[in-house]
Amino acid sequence: MKLPSSPRAPSSPHSRISPFLLPSILVAAVICLLVAFPNNDLKLQEVFGGSSSSACASNAGPTPSDDTAVDLRVLIGVVTVPGAYERRALLRLAYSLQPRPVRAVVDVRFVFCDVAKEEDRILVALEVIAHGDILVLNCTENMNDGKTYDYFAAVPRLFGAAPYDYVGKTDDDTYYRLAALAESLRGKARRDAYHGMVIPCHGPPETQYMAGFGYIVSWDVAQWISDTPELRDDRVEVEDVDFGRWLRKGGRYKNVYAEQPRMYDYLDREMQGADATCNRHEHTADAVGVHKLKDRLKWARTLHFFNATQGLKPSKMYHLDLQNVYRV
Ligand SMILES: *[C@@H]1O[C@H](CO)[C@@H](O)[C@H](O)[C@H]1NC(C)=O
Ligand SMILES: *[C@@H]1O[C@H](CO)[C@@H](O)[C@H](O)[C@H]1NC(C)=O
Numbered sequence: 084m085k086l087p088s089s090p091r092a093p094s095s096p097h098s099r100i101s102p103f104l105l106p107s108i109l110v111a112a113v114i115c116l117l118v119a120f121p122n123n124d125l126k127l128q129e130v131f132g133g134s135s136s137s138a139c140a141s142n143a144g145p146t147p148s149d150d151t152a153v154d155l156r157v158l159i160g161v162v163t164v165p166g167a168y169e170r171r172a173l174l175r176l177a178y179s180l181q182p183r184p185v186r187a188v189v190d191v192r193f194v195f196c197d198v199a200k201e202e203d204r205i206l207v208a209l210e211v212i213a214h215g216d217i218l219v220l221n222c223t224e225n226m227n228d229g230k231t232y233d234y235f236a237a238v239p240r241l242f243g244a245a246p247y248d249y250v251g252k253t254d255d256d257t258y259y260r261l262a263a264l265a266e267s268l269r270g271k272a273r274r275d276a277y278h279g280m281v282i283p284c285h286g287p288p289e290t291q292y293m294a295g296f297g298y299i300v301s302w303d304v305a306q307w308i309s310d311t312p313e314l315r316d317d318r319v320e321v322e323d324v325d326f327g328r329w330l331r332k333g334g335r336y337k338n339v340y341a342e343q344p345r346m347y348d349y350l351d352r353e354m355q356g357a358d359a360t361c362n363r364h365e366h367t368a369d370a371v372g373v374h375k376l377k378d379r380l381k382w383a384r385t386l387h388f389f390n391a392t393q394g395l396k397p398s399k400m401y402h403l404d405l406q407n408v409y410r411v
Contacts (some may be wrong), residue, residue, distance in 0.1 A: 152186055153186055153187060153188055154186055154187070154269070155184075155186065155187035155188070155248055155249075155265055155268060155269055156187070156188045156189075156190075156247045156248050156249075157187065157188070157189045157190070157247055157248060157249045157250075157251065157264070157265065157268065157299070158189075158190050158192065158238060158242065158247045158249070158250050158251065159189060159190065159191045159192070159251040159252075159253055159259060159261075159299075160192050160193075160194040160218060160234050160238075160250075160251065160252050160253070161174060161191060161192065161193050161194060161253050161254070161255055161257075162194050162230060162231075162234065162252060162253070162254060162255070163193055163194065163195065163254075163255040164195060165195050165198045165199075165200070165203035165206075165207050166200075166203065167255055168206070170255045170256075171193055171210070171255075173379075173382055174191075174193075174255065175214065175216070177258060177382070177386055177391065178191050178261065180386075180391045180394065181260065181261055181262065181391070182262050183261075183262065184261050184262040184264075184265035184266075185262065185265070185266070186265075187261075187262075187265035187268075187269070189259075189261040189264065189265055190247075191216065191259075191261075192216050192217065192218045193216060193217050193218065194217075194218045194219075194220065194230075194234050194252075195207075195217070195218070195219050195220065196219075196220050196221075196222040196223055196230055196233070197219065197220075197221070197222065197223060198219055207219075218234075218237075218241070220233045220234060220237055221233070229315050229318075229322075230322070231252060231295075231322040231323065231326060232308065232314055232315040232322070233315070234252060235250065235252070235300070235304075235305050235308040235309070236305075236308050236309040236312070236315070237309075238250050238305050238309070239302070239305050239306045239309040240309060246302045247302055248268075248273055248301065248302060249268055249273075249276065249278075249299045249300065249301055249302065250299065250300055250301075250302060250304075250305040251278075251297065251298060251299035251300070252295075252297070252298060252299075253296060253297040253298075253372070254295065254296045254297070254374070256296070256374065256375055256376045256377055257296045257297045257372055257373065257374045257376065258372065258373045258376055258382075258385055258386075259297060259371065259372045260370055260371060260372070260389065263345070263369065263370065263371045264299075264371050264372070267340075267342065267345070267371055268299070271338065271340055272301065272337075272338035273301050273302070273303075274301055274303050274337075274338070275301065275303065275304060275335050275336075275337035275338050276299070276300060276301035276304070276338045276340065277293060277298065277299075277300055277304070277327075277330055277335075277336065277337075277338065277339050277340065278293070278298060278299040278300070278339075278340040278342060279293030279294060279297055279298030279299065279340075279341075279342060279346065279372075280293060280294045280296070280297070280298075280341070280342055280343050280346035280347065280362055280372070280374075281293055281294075281339070281341035281343065282294045282362065284341075284343060284361035284362050285361065289331075291327065292323060292324050292326060292327025292328070293323065293326070293327065294323065294346075294362070294374070295321070295322070295323035296348075296372070296374035296375075297346065297372045297374065298323070298326075300330075301338075304330070304335055307333060307335060308329070311329075311333065314329050317329065317332075342371050342372070343361065343362055344362075344364065344367070345367070345369055345370055345371040345372070346362075346370075346371050346372040346373075346374070347362055347363055347364050347370070347372075347373060347374070348360075348362055348363035348373075348374045348375045349363070349366075349373055349374065349375045349376055349381055349385065350363050350364055350365050351365060351381075351384060351409065351411070352365075353409070363375075365411045366385065366388045366389075366411045370389075373385060383408075384408075384409050384411075387405070387408060387409075387410075388410070388411055392405055
C-alpha cells in the first residue's frame, strides 16, 4: 500500500510513507484510542511518556476505521464507598500504568450508592471533574441491600445508546489485569455469559456462583436484570449468591466461564496460617484477577510482580531500592 506522492516533489523519499512504517503507525494510532479512562491526554502522558502522548494528542477522537479495530468493549464497576479516597487513588494509579488491552476498551468506573456527607459531596465532585470515572446510583449505601441489582440495572439505562459487550462488577480490593481479561473474553459467547471465579470450586454445580470480588456478564444479561425489577427483592443469601440463583432461575445460566486458576485470592509466603487452596495461590504471570488486596503492602507486591515498576527511569532525583523487595 502506497500513499499518493506529492506532485511538488514526486521522487522525494519524504513525500510518502514507507510501507514498512505504515503498520507501526496504525498500531500507534490504535493504542492511542484504547485508553480506558476518559481524560485521555493525562493518562497517556502517565503511561507512554512525553513523546508518545504528543503523537496521540492530535487524535481528536475515534474515526470510523479506528472503531472497527476495537471489537470488544467492557465496563467494569468497582463497587466502593465515597470515603475510600486512598483506595481509589491506588486503583487509578494501578490501572493507568497497565499495558493497554489490544483492540479492546475496558472502562473502569467507581460505583457508589449515594454521596451523603458534606465533605464527600464536595470532594467527590472534584474527583468527577478531575477523572470523570464515578457513577452514583440511587440507593442507600449498605452491604447486601440491593446495590448489585441497582448497579446492573442502571448500566443499560445509562449506556444503552452505546452498549458494551460485557458488564462487570468488582470490589476495591481486587486487581483485574485488563489486557488479560480482554484476551480471555474475546473468544467467549456474547450472550448469556457469566465469567468469574466460581465457588464453591468443587461444586455441587447447582449451588455454584461467581465470587463477588469480580464477575462479568454479557450485555443481554444486564439488560435482562434491568428489565426484571422483581429480582431486586428476590433475596435469600448475600447478593452474589443470589445473582447466580437469578441467572439459573431466569434460564440465563448458560455460558458459564470459571476463570480459576487465573482468578484467585492473594497469597504470599509471609502470610501466617494461609495455605494454597483451589482459589488461593501465589501470583502467576497469566493472572486475570487477584482478590484480597487488603492493604498497601499486598498492593505494592502485586503491582511489582506484574512489572508496573518497570517504567521507573533512573534519575538523580530519587533512589528507590527495588532489588531488595519481596518476589514471588
Ligand atoms: C438517579 O435519580 C435521578 C433523579 O431521579 C436521575 O436523574 C438519575 O439518572 C438517577 N441515576 C441513576 C444512576 O440511575
Ligand atoms: C516481568 O518482567 C520480567 C523481565 O522482563 C519477565 O521475565 C516477567 O515474566 C514479567 N512478569 C510478568 C508477570 O509479566
